[in-house]
Amino acid sequence: MSILVRRSNLMVPVTNEQFVAGAWRHGSDAITLDLEDGVTPALRAEARELVMDAVYTAGKGAAEVFVRVNKGFLEADVDASVWPGLTGIMLPKVESPEDVIEASDVLNDAERSRGIKPGTLRLILLLESANAVMRVREIIAASDRVSQVGLDESDLSASIGVNPSPEFDPFVYARGRVAIEATAAGVQPVGVAYPLTTMPRLLPGEDMLKVATDSKNLGFKGIICPHPSWIASVNTAFTPTESEVDIYTQVREVFAQAIAAGTAAVPFAGRMIDVPVDEWAKVVLATSIACQLRDTEKQTALAATSG
Amino acid sequence: MSNADVVLLDLVEFVPEKDKPSAREGLGDVVRQLREGGAEVFAQVDSELLYADLHACVCPELTGIVIAHLESVAQIEEADALLGQLEDERGILHGTLEIVASLETAEANQAASQIASASSRISGLTLGRAELVMDLRPEPSGEIHLMQYLMQRLITVAGSAGVTPYGAWWRAPDRGLLATPENTGQAALRGRAIGFKGSFCVLDNQVEPMNQGFTPTAKEVDEAQNLLEEYRAAVSAGAASIRRGDRIFDAGASLQAQVVINRASACAVHNKSKADAKAGRPVPAP
Numbered sequence: 001m002s003i004l005v006r007r008s009n010l011m012v013p014v015t016n017e018q019f020v021a022g023a024w025r026h027g028s029d030a031i032t033l034d035l036e037d038g039v040t041p042a043l044r045a046e047a048r049e050l051v052m053d054a055v056y057t058a059g060k061g062a063a064e065v066f067v068r069v070n071k072g073f074l075e076a077d078v079d080a081s082v083w084p085g086l087t088g089i090m091l092p093k094v095e096s097p098e099d100v101i102e103a104s105d106v107l108n109d110a111e112r113s114r115g116i117k118p119g120t121l122r123l124i125l126l127l128e129s130a131n132a133v134m135r136v137r138e139i140i141a142a143s144d145r146v147s148q149v150g151l152d153e154s155d156l157s158a159s160i161g162v163n164p165s166p167e168f169d170p171f172v173y174a175r176g177r178v179a180i181e182a183t184a185a186g187v188q189p190v191g192v193a194y195p196l197t198t199m200p201r202l203l204p205g206e207d208m209l210k211v212a213t214d215s216k217n218l219g220f221k222g223i224i225c226p227h228p229s230w231i232a233s234v235n236t237a238f239t240p241t242e243s244e245v246d247i248y249t250q251v252r253e254v255f256a257q258a259i260a261a262g263t264a265a266v267p268f269a270g271r272m273i274d275v276p277v278d279e280w281a282k283v284v285l286a287t288s289i290a291c292q293l294r295d296t297e298k299q300t301a302l303a304a305t306s307g
Numbered sequence: 308m309s310n311a312d313v314v315l316l317d318l319v320e321f322v323p324e325k326d327k328p329s330a331r332e333g334l335g336d337v338v339r340q341l342r343e344g345g346a347e348v349f350a351q352v353d354s355e356l357l358y359a360d361l362h363a364c365v366c367p368e369l370t371g372i373v374i375a376h377l378e379s380v381a382q383i384e385e386a387d388a389l390l391g392q393l394e395d396e397r398g399i400l401h402g403t404l405e406i407v408a409s410l411e412t413a414e415a416n417q418a419a420s421q422i423a424s425a426s427s428r429i430s431g432l433t434l435g436r437a438e439l440v441m442d443l444r445p446e447p448s449g450e451i452h453l454m455q456y457l458m459q460r461l462i463t464v465a466g467s468a469g470v471t472p473y474g475a476w477w478r479a480p481d482r483g484l485l486a487t488p489e490n491t492g493q494a495a496l497r498g499r500a501i502g503f504k505g506s507f508c509v510l511d512n513q514v515e516p517m518n519q520g521f522t523p524t525a526k527e528v529d530e531a532q533n534l535l536e537e538y539r540a541a542v543s544a545g546a547a548s549i550r551r552g553d554r555i556f557d558a559g560a561s562l563q564a565q566v567v568i569n570r571a572s573a574c575a576v577h578n579k580s581k582a583d584a585k586a587g588r589p590v591p592a593p
Contacts, residue, residue, distance in 0.1 A: 013547045037558035038547035130466025134420060154559025160466040160502045163527060163567045168476070168500035173459030198563070202553040226548075226555055 001282065003290040004147060004188060006030050006064060007238035008231045009124075009224045013038035014067070015047045020054045024061035025302075026228040027235065029294060031058040032066040032090050032124075035077050044073070048080035059085045062301035066090045066124060071099065074106055082110040088122030088145065092152065095132050097142035100125065104143040122147040124190070128155035133174045136181045149182050150190040150224060151175060153197035164198040171197070179219035188221035200226045205233055212237030235295075240288040248281035255281070309514045312577065314341045315507060317351045318360050319375040320436075327356075331363030342368035345584025349407065351375055354382045357389055365393040371405025371428070375435060378415050383408065383425040390428065404428060407473065409435035416457060423468035432465045433473040433507070434458065445479035462502035474498055475506035475517070483509050488516045495520020523571040531564035538564070 009030040012019045015038075023031045033054050039047045051067060058065045064087035069077035071093045078089060091103050100123065107121045123145040127133055133151070140146050153171055157163070162170050175191060182189035191197060193214035203211065212234045215223055223234045240248075251268060255278040258266035265274040316337060322330045338348045347370040352360035354376045364372065374386060383406065390404045406428045410416050416437070423429055434457055437443070443453045458474060465472035476497035481490045491513040498506055499521050508517050523531075534551075538561045541549045548557040583589070 015545070016547075034547070040542050040545055040547065043545065130463045133463050134467040152559060154557070155562060158559065158562035158566045160462060161504065161566050161570065162500065162502045163523065163531075163563060163570075165500045168497050170459065170462070170501040173456055174463055177463075198559075200555040200557070202555070226557070 001286040003283075003286050004221070005287075005290045005294040006148065006188065006190075007222045007291075008234040009066070009190070009222060010063075010228060010231060011038065011068070011224060011226055012058070014050050014054050015039050015043050020050075020057055023058050023228075024063060024305075026231050027061070027298060027302075028063055028225065028228075028231045029222070029235070029298075030064040030066060030087070032068050032224070033058060033081075034068045035080070036068045036070050036092055038068075044070070048076065051080045052083045055081070055083050055085045060301065060305050062298045064088075066122075068092060074103060078103075078106045078110050082107070082114050082116065082121070084116075086121065088124065088147070090124040090126065092126040093128050093155070094125045094139055095129060096135060097138045100139055100142035100146065104145050107145065119144065121145060125149040126152045127178065128152040129159040130156070130174075133177060136178055137185070140182060140185050140187045146187050148188045148190045148222065149178060150220075151178055151197070153191075153194075154200075157198050164195060166195040166199065169194040175218060183219060189219055190222045190224060191215060191218070191220045192223045193218060202227055202229050205229075208233035209237055239291040239295075240284050244284055245288045248284045251277060251281040252285070309511045310518065310581065311346050311508075311514045312505065312518070312581070313349055313370070314346045315349045315351050315373060316341075316364070318356075318363070319351050319353045327359075331359060334363045335366040338364065338366055339368045343584075345581040349373055349405075351409075352386075354378060354386075357382070357386050361386070361389050361393060365390065365397060365399070365404065367397065367399050369404065371407065371430065373407040373409055373433070375409045376411055376440075377408045377422065378412060380418065380421050380425045383422060383429070387426040387428055402427065405430040407431040407433060409433050410461065411435040411437045411440040413441055416460065419461060419464040420467065423464055423470055429468070429470050431471040431473050432461055432468075434461055449479040451479065458498075458503070459501060466502070471504050472502060473505050473507065474503045475520070476501065476503075486510075486513060488512045492516030492520045522574040523567045527567050528571045531567040535561055535564045535568070 006029045008028040009032055010023055010026060010028040011032050011034055012023045014020060014033040014035055033051060035047055055065050065085055066088050067081035067086065068090040069081065071091065081089065089103065089107065094100060103123060111118050111121060123143060125139065125146055127136060127149065132139065140149050151171065151174060164170060171194065179189040193211050196211055208230055212223060216237050222238060225231055225234060247269065251273055254266060254268045255273050258264065265272055316334065318327065318330055341348045348368060349371050350364035350369065351373040354374050386406060391401060394401050394404060406426060408422050408429060410419055410432060415422065423432055437457055438451050438454055443451050445451050458476065462472040475494035477494045481494060491508060495506060495517050505521050506517060508514060534556060537549050538556055548555050
């Protein structure tokens with residue numbers, strides 16, 4: 001079972017020198033250098049010049065590095081971004097499968113000319129309109145490069161003409177649709193529980209941990225973080241806890257014994273353990289191992305760079 | 308005379324079968340009179356009685372029809388053809404009469420995307436009496452939990468097709484004749500918060516709360532304007548977002564603010580043209 005661990009993805013405007021320089025120290029699994037909404041249009045050309053060095057800097061802590069490109073300047077932005085150390089592209093405002101195919105074609109060319117193994121650059125897709133939500137299935141199936149997909153609920157609010165109010169979540173349907181379609185397609189859905197998506201804010205660690213846990217319980221596999229203060233809570237929330245690992249280890253043992261004894265359903269710790277629970281136990285344990293590996297990689301990189 | 312944006316003349320829910328022939332007679336005169344008062348006029352027609360209902364209501368003063376119990380794309384095509392024919396016969400610009408589709412069944416909701424794009428006349432979608440037709444009765448708590456799913460799906464489908472989603476987030480037993488002005492206002496507010504743009508009501512005293520609920524408040528507009536000014540100043544200084552307390556406002560938030568401001572000014576323009584029409588002043592065509 002190969003499990004992608006991309007729990008936290010820190011967004012950093014590539015033009016913010018200080019943020020870019022410090023991004024790798026915050027322990028996020030991924031860092032996305034923003035060339036899009038986080039960059040004033042007047043600085044766009046200048047921003048592209050900064051990407052190559054920023055990709056290197058952002059990768060110092062073993063984070064995966066993405067660049068959020070402008071859909072309207074795809075070729076120029078990809079051209080500025082495809083350097084060794086880049087994991088892939090975050091493609092915003094995706095409306096159709098054709099958008100994804102176009103991006104994938106541009107990446108094909110960039111891989112070939114820059115000597116990067118074909119097909120390795122990944123895509124994270126952001127859906128920002130009602131139309132994209134309705135077409136999510138075709139959109140994520142359009143390229144094998146698609147690794148994660150999320151809603152930009154802030155832009156989606158504007159797109160459907162909603163002034164979001166914290167009490168009434170307008171995206172229960174859209175979020176659920178994206179989570180289910182993505183999961184079915186083997187693509188990770190990413191996102192955060194309402195209302196933080198439309199109203200991002202800084203929260204005390206404990207509150208952030210609760211929001212991140214709620215997000216995991218909505219089916220998401222990670223959160224795109226607008227601020228480094230989210231990262232630790234997000235990583236914790238999306239990592240199986242010690243007690244979960246403990247319980248699911250026992251679940252696997254108890255279930256194996258039950259099978260050996262000729263039954264496929266057995267009570268354990270107040271629950272009924274059967275095939276789906278055992279399957280879930282496998283996922284939790286594999287996720288735990290994958291998270292440990294990822295954390296070790298990051299710690300090693302951090303130690304090497306600091307030392 | 309109420310201050311409604313639209314008067315919907317019903318030929319379906321409130322008219323007993325035996326009274327329908329007389330209700331259809333003289334419907335055109337009623338449409339004309341109401342239109343002079345400044346409201347747009349729609350007629351709610353039965354998806355299975357389109358021929359008789361449309362012949363009764365189509366006139367130059369009619370803005371469009373709401374098709375109740377709409378089931379299929381075929382019914383939209385039938386209505387589209389009939390409206391086209393009547394437009395040609397009755398001196399109405401071809402293709403201008405609008406259709407709002409009322410999706411009340413599981414089939415209709417399943418086919419919502421196809422229905423929404425079945426004719427260029429479709430200007431809106433609504434759920435009608437879906438909770439009754441589909442037997443989604445309220446729980447003892449009074450909530451109809453599946454309505455939230457249906458409403459949000461409808462709003463998403465409408466957004467995707469570029470048509471307007473109509474409805475309010477009612478809470479049982481508030482509906483129709485039972486909804487107090489206050490609860491109507493709350494239903495409108497909740498409806499606006501999830502993306503509805505307007506809703507139907509049946510009593511005069513529900514009109515004002517409905518209008519208010521679906522209009523951004525002065526406070527919202529103020530906040531949006533301040534936010535937008537601050538954001539623009541920050542952007543011209545090279546920043547990508549602004550921080551206010553613990554909130555982060557970025558490009559997405561600025562788009563939302565612009566939406567609030569645009570909506571509020573559209574409502575203000577519309578209110579003025581209604582007032583002008585009432586006062587007998589000339590009103591430009593919508």
